[in-house]
Amino acid sequence: MKKDRFYAKKPTPRFILEFRSYPLAADFPVIALLNGQFLFPKSRSLPNYMHFHNCMEIGYVFSGDTTLAVEDQTFPIHAGDLFLIPPYASHITFQGDGENRMDDPNIEYLYVDAVRLLEKVFPASIDRIRFFQHNSPEFPYVVHTGENERAASLLLEILQHMREKKECHQDCIRALALLLLTELEKSLPSVTSSENNSPQSRQVFRLSAAVEYINDHYMEHIPPKTLADLCFTSLTSFRRIFKNAVGLSPLEYIHHIRIRKAQILLFSTEESILDISLSVGFSSPSSFNRRFAEIVGMSPLKYRNYCRSIQKKNFVRSEFEL
Numbered sequence: 001m002k003k004d005r006f007y008a009k010k011p012t013p014r015f016i017l018e019f020r021s022y023p024l025a026a027d028f029p030v031i032a033l034l035n036g037q038f039l040f041p042k043s044r045s046l047p048n049y050m051h052f053h054n055c056m057e058i059g060y061v062f063s064g065d066t067t068l069a070v071e072d073q074t075f076p077i078h079a080g081d082l083f084l085i086p087p088y089a090s091h092i093t094f095q096g097d098g099e100n101r102m103d104d105p106n107i108e109y110l111y112v113d114a115v116r117l118l119e120k121v122f123p124a125s126i127d128r129i130r131f132f133q134h135n136s137p138e139f140p141y142v143v144h145t146g147e148n149e150r151a152a153s154l155l156l157e158i159l160q161h162m163r164e165k166k167e168c169h170q171d172c173i174r175a176l177a178l179l180l181l182t183e184l185e186k187s188l189p190s191v192t193s194s195e196n197n198s199p200q201s202r203q204v205f206r207l208s209a210a211v212e213y214i215n216d217h218y219m220e221h222i223p224p225k226t227l228a229d230l231c232f233t234s235l236t237s238f239r240r241i242f243k244n245a246v247g248l249s250p251l252e253y254i255h256h257i258r259i260r261k262a263q264i265l266l267f268s269t270e271e272s273i274l275d276i277s278l279s280v281g282f283s284s285p286s287s288f289n290r291r292f293a294e295i296v297g298m299s300p301l302k303y304r305n306y307c308r309s310i311q312k313k314n315f316v317r318s319e320f321e322l
Contacts, residue, residue, distance in 0.1 A: 018051040029113035032162035057085040080145030088268035219281035
């Protein structure tokens with residue numbers, strides 16, 4: 001069938017892959033493409049023109065029927081459905097004849113960096129939001145009408161705020177986005193509730209400087225004493241507070257951050273596993289492979305093959321201009 005070219009594991013010579021990069025602000029990593037605001041030329045919207053982004057995409061179908069292709073899977077979507085695309089997952093929406101629906105006025109799109117939006121506020125949520133950041137065959141790309149009305153309502157409210165941009169709209173959107181991601185978590189079969197491990201707000205506040213430092217310097221050697229000093233507490237107290245709040249020791253947390261960064265690189269680039277292990281702060285491939293298997297449950301190579309079907313060796317890059 002003609003539409004098979006959208007998700008073939010070995011693209012035909014006419015297959016083109018585009019990287020659409022969105023410049024999300026550090027303090028407010030959320031943007032939207034609303035009706036009439038799609039800036040990509042129609043000349044690029046070819047039937048075999050898949051693309052991927054540097055952030056999560058959430059779309060809402062206002063009317064009509066279309067098809068979503070993600071990597072090597074396809075899903076029918078209808079009016080009232082919303083869909084999620086993790087960062088760097090190759091995808092496209094099209095109708096029966098394969099016409100690209102990126103410029104379809106019946107669909108609006110929200111783009112979010114879930115990690116940057118949540119990690120400094122909820123440092124214990126790494127494992128919870130990890131499912132939004134990394135593709136897998138079990139990822140619930142489509143939430144159909146009636147499956148999660150609360151999530152649909154929150155998404156519509158965010159889109160409306162993005163459209164009106166009234167005073168304090170960023171604060172409203174930030175709060176709604178947190179609620180939306182929490183609600184969408186219910187659609188992730190692998191995610192378990194972490195309510196019993198949720199840190200007390202005062203503990204999180206005390207750790208914020210350390211968490212921010214780790215996120216900025218995870219690839220370097222970070223002495224625990226440096227983190228304790230940032231929180232104005234003794235090393236013994238810091239380790240106890242961190243463990244109670246996050247559920248991990250400071251060193252374990254650093255390893256989780258490094259592995260999460262490695263997962264993004266394994267999925268989104270063709271860098272060698274050796275180069276990735278060194279870039280995220282591991283001193284040797286063996287220690288990286290061992291730690292990766294402990295946290296993810298499989299080797300880096302198996303993870304790379306498990307999470308995608310389309311290689312990103314040659315692609316066209318498009319910068320979204322605000």
